[in-house]
Amino acid sequence: MSAGGNLxxxxxxxxxxxxxxxxxxxxxxxxxxxxxxxxxxTPNIDELRDKIxxxxxxxxxxxxxVIGPEFSMKVMFNVTNNSDRDFKFTSMNFSVxxxxxxxxxxxxxxxxxxxxxxxxxxSRILSLHVIFTTEGLIHIGTQHRGDxxxxxxxxxxxxxxxxxxxxxxxxxxxxxxxxxx
Amino acid sequence: xxxxxxxxxGLACSISAATIVLLSVxxxxxxxxxxxxxxxxxAEISPLDYKASLAGASIEVPIIWFLNIGSKLTMxxxxxxxxxxxxxxxxxxxxxxxxxAYKKPLLLLGLFAVTLVVSTMYVETFLGVYVPLMGTxxxxxxxxxxxxxxxxxxxxxxxxxxxxxxxxLALVAKIYDLKVRxxxxxxxxxx
Numbered sequence: 001m002s003a004g005g006n007l008x009x010x011x012x013x014x015x016x017x018x019x020x021x022x023x024x025x026x027x028x029x030x031x032x033x034x035x036x037x038x039x040x041x042t043p044n045i046d047e048l049r050d051k052i053x054x055x056x057x058x059x060x061x062x063x064x065x066v067i068g069p070e071f072s073m074k075v076m077f078n079v080t081n082n083s084d085r086d087f088k089f090t091s092m093n094f095s096v097x098x099x100x101x102x103x104x105x106x107x108x109x110x111x112x113x114x115x116x117x118x119x120x121x122x123s124r125i126l127s128l129h130v131i132f133t134t135e136g137l138i139h140i141g142t143q144h145r146g147d148x149x150x151x152x153x154x155x156x157x158x159x160x161x162x163x164x165x166x167x168x169x170x171x172x173x174x175x176x177x178x179x180x181x
Numbered sequence: 182x183x184x185x186x187x188x189x190x191g192l193a194c195s196i197s198a199a200t201i202v203l204l205s206v207x208x209x210x211x212x213x214x215x216x217x218x219x220x221x222x223x224a225e226i227s228p229l230d231y232k233a234s235l236a237g238a239s240i241e242v243p244i245i246w247f248l249n250i251g252s253k254l255t256m257x258x259x260x261x262x263x264x265x266x267x268x269x270x271x272x273x274x275x276x277x278x279x280x281x282a283y284k285k286p287l288l289l290l291g292l293f294a295v296t297l298v299v300s301t302m303y304v305e306t307f308l309g310v311y312v313p314l315m316g317t318x319x320x321x322x323x324x325x326x327x328x329x330x331x332x333x334x335x336x337x338x339x340x341x342x343x344x345x346x347x348x349x350l351a352l353v354a355k356i357y358d359l360k361v362r363x364x365x366x367x368x369x370x371x372x
Contacts, residue, residue, distance in 0.1 A: 006273075006274070010274050010277050011277050014262070014277060014278070014280075014281040017258060017281075018258075018281065021251055021254035021255055021258060022251050022255070024251075025247040025248065025250040025251040025254070026244075026247060026248070026251065028247065029243065029244055029246075029247035033243065039243065040243050040244045041242060041243075041244050042242065043240045043241055043242050044241070047238070048235070048238045048240065050238075051236065051237055051238030052235060052236040052237075052238050054237070055236035055237045055238070056236070083236075083237050084237070085220065085237050088219065162218050162219045162220055162221050163218035163219030163220070163221065163332055164218040164219075164221055164329055164330065164331050164332070165329070165330040166327060166328070166329045166330075167327065167328040167329075167330075168326070168327055169325070169326025169327055169328070170326060170327070
């Protein structure tokens with residue numbers, strides 16, 4: 001065969017290789033997923049949803065107590081990390097209102113002992129510390145002194161966890177709290 | 182083979198193409214990386230590899246694995262053909278090897294860039310989420326009274342710049358080849 005013929009052959013071989021290296025993987029993918037071709041182009045949504053749900057820890061209210069002598073309050077939650085990875089709370093801020101007299105601002109709170117890292121598949125107590133304002137202290141002193149069933153509402157909660165800032169629209173009712181006489 | 186007969190940009194291109202494949206096989210080295218929050222999500226993407234996770238869950242799309250295989254084979258064929266061409270520039274078949282090899286890194290890089298730009302534009306248009314190609318942005322999500330401010334940062338890795346260098350070297354190899362071939366008839370005429 002002439003040199004020109006060999007060159008032509010090489011050109012054809014190279015062109016075939018060019019096409020094969022692109023087409024063959026796609027064809028084999030289509031062949032392997034011929035039963036349900038949508039599986040080939042979409043992730044497993046159900047499995048993904050389950051794992052994503054596990055990523056967010058479950059929070060359970062434990063209790064709260066008024067601590068003196070400066071008259072502040074400690075609210076405790078049990079946080080369970082259901083995933084295999086660590087979960088980190090960096091900061092937490094919120095306002096505290098009287099549950100009975102909804103518009104009365106009692107004080108402000110923050111997460112104590114933060115940052116808090118909860119290891120995978122474990123639980124830890126997350127403490128929130130509440131500092132009452134002067135008006136809040138007067139309200140409790142005049143309206144709720146000696147109450148055994150006082151409830152407070154945590155509002156405008158801003159949580160920073162895993163580098164993401166989350167503003168919770170939901171109000172959290174905490175109680176019953178025993179107010180000293 | 183004489184040293185002056187070697188197409189040095191072509192040889193460098195074949196070495197960098199081989200390095201990209203090797204980095205992919207050994208370390209799944211990405212070209213572009215996106216990080217969501219502090220370990221909330223991450224994606225490491227290149228035409229040769231794909232790895233993405235959200236909230237600890239791995240997001241696997243099977244077709245991407247097969248496309249990655251195609252891209253790896255493309256880069257391997259480029260490295261081999263470019264190497265053979267570079268050391269046999271005077272042979273009759275060398276031009277065909279060059280024609281086969283030089284377009285491949287350009288094509289891969291171009292397709293990757295277009296896919297990346299189109300994907301980020303798609304996400305912004307249809308999901309209302311701005312994801313920069315390079316840098317940091319804050320993405321605001323709101324649902325059921327909960328508002329989340331999610332920091333998203335993206336960056337090109339050094340492997341991407343190696344891929345850019347490979348594409349440039351492939352182009353330079355082609356130009357170098359044209360120059361050499363144009364010079365040859367002139368030299369023959371002078372002789």
